[in-house]
Amino acid sequence: MKPSTGRKRRPRLVARFVAISWRDLAVSFGPILLVVVAAIWVAVRLIQPAPPSTLTISAGPEGSTFWTAAQKYKTILARNRITLNVLPSEGSLQNLKRLSDPNSNVDVGFVQDGVAPGPVSDGLTSLGSVAYIPLAIFYHGPTVMRLSEFKGSRLAVGAEGSGTRELALALLKSNGIEPGGATKLLPLSGDEAAQALISGKVDAAFLAGDSAQPAVMGKLYRTPNVQFYDFTQADAYTRRFPYLTQLVMPMGAFDLGKNLPSAPIHILAPTAELVARDSLHPALSDLLIEAAREVHGKANIMQRAGEFPAPLAHDFPISDDAARYYKSGKGFLYRILPFWLASLADRLLVVVVPLIVLLIPALRLVPSLYAWRVKSRIYRWYGSLIAIERSALSEYSAAERTTLIERLDAIEDSVNGLKMPLAYADQFYVLREHIGFVRERLTHGREVQRDASAEPGEADEADEPGDGPTPLEAHEANEANHAAETGEARESGEAGAKAHESSDERPA
Structure with missing residues (x-):
């Protein structure tokens, strides 16, 4: 009579085998997908919109430089x-x-350094200085060494709201001359100021910008009884007013044959900055600096070729985009592609890069996570099996044996109801084999055998007919046997093939 197994019913195999476990795949790939989606969302939030197709610039009087x-x-x-x-x-x-x-x-505009009445707006940045605005002072009478000597004179200092007037007032104030005093500060500029000087209506004229072009200065320099003021204190002025630059009108600049002027003349010049709102699109910033380089980069009597535009920060900070352009030039895409196409590709890269950086390595990780999740359904039962097996190796009562068998039945019922991918069916059956192994130990119990040849009084080692490898050892042994059988079959096949070749080569 077969020993009782302790089971009240036959086990039912209701395990389901599927080609792929979509639930495990979703759980393995889901977190990675969420991270990638979050990265793309952040990138899209940070991405610059497409550059606008229209800009507005505030320039200057019509016909001006x-x-x-x-x-x-x-x-x-x-x-x-x-x-x-x-x-x-x-x-x-x-x-x-x-x-x-x-x-x-208005998006951009030309602003002369030094004209801002107070702290500049936080929303404005500079794309760089684009030109010098030389200040030339012509006057009647004997040689004047300092601006303070013009006190009490009639001075044409530029029209209201002009950069020339703001600069002239700042320099005169530093010499003790202010509006409302004995000195008459007349709002004349350009040709009007030059004509007033020639006709004697004013004693001195402050000319800047278009009024101080080399041709105009040369004409006034040749006018009888008109002198060109030499800023002998130019170094001091550039330190007091950091936005000013000292320029030198070289000998012969107006007429090489007559050597006019006959000696170098020191003049002062603020720079004009191309100022923009800080919301200006980076791509348009690059285009504007390129345009400035083409327009203002040529050499003239006041500047060298390529001197402008330049990242000279005076009243306004240089924008980050402009600083990047001056340091490394246009971006790679904008150098090889048309502007509109480069702009599109530049924005697409912000989305593509997170996909490449995160998704591709993550996809390599998904198979490992998937395999780990599926195998964990198998491996999670081995802890309980080992605990039952250890209990079977110790002394136990009939009630304890029944409890152990019930625990084993519960494990087997749970395993038989698993849903497994077909690729892992072998591990499913190995687990069931190990469950049967533990059940066999519980069924047969422990049998003690003594060695007949042992000396009297010595305890023979207990030998258990049911003793065998543990479930994990049995699994490893099965895999080793399978590998050995596969190797032997392969060697037999190779030997047969060689014998067949030898028989074919034997002469008839």
Whole structure:
């Protein structure tokens, strides 16, 4: 009669085998997918929108140097399908007011350094200095060494709101001359100021920008009884006013044959900055600096070739995009692709890079996570099996034996109800084999045998008929046997193939 197994019912095999476990795959791939989606969302939030197709610049009076420069900017930007609207203005002060007003719709403008009446707006940055604005002072009478000597004279200091007037007032104030005193400060500028000087209506004229072009200065220099003021204290002025630069009008600049001027003349010059709102698109920042380089980069009597534009920070901080451009130039995509295509590719890269950096390594990790989840359903039962097996090796009562068998039945029922991918069916059956191994130990119990040849009084070692390898050892042994059988079969096949070849080569 067979020993009782302790089971009240036959086990039912209700395990389901599927090609792939979608639940495990989803749990393995889901967190990685969420991380990638989050990275893409952050990238999209940080990505710059497409650059606008229209810009507005506040330039200067119609026909002025900066108004003409803005018209050239317009032509250059049109090559890249960007429309530049040019607004005339009274000068740097109005340009600055428009830029500071969020409702003016002005994106960029030319602003002379030193004209800002107070702290500059936090929302404005500089794309770089684009030109010198030399200040030339012509006067009647004997040689003047210091500006303070003009006290009590009639001075043409530029029109209201012009950069020339702001600079002239700042320099005169540092010499003790202020509006409302004995010195008459007349709002004359340009040709009007030059004519007033020639006709004797004013004693000195402060000319800057278009009024201080080499041709105009040469004409006034040749005028009888008119002298060109030499800033002998230029070094001191550039230290007192950091936005000023000392320039030297070389000998013969007006006429090489007559050597006019006959000696170098020191003059002062602020720079004009291309100021923009800090919301300006980086791609448009690059285009504007390129246009400035094409328009302002040529050599003239006041500057060397390539001297402008330059990242000279005076009244306004250099924008990060401009600093990057001056350091390394245009981006790679903008150098090899048309502007509109490079702009599109640049924004797409922000989305593609997280996919490459995160998704590809993550996809290599998914198979390992998937295998670990599936195998964990098998391995999780071995701890309980080992605990039952250890209990079977010790002394136990009939009630304890029944309890152990019930625990084993519960494990077997749970295992028989697993849903497993077909690729892991072998491990499923190995686990069931190990469950049967433990059941056999519980069924047969422990049998003690003594060695008949042992000396009297010595305890023979207990030999258990049911003793055998543990479930894990049995699993490893099965795999080793399978590998050995496969190797033997392969060797037999190779030997047979060699014998067949030998028989074919034997002569008839």
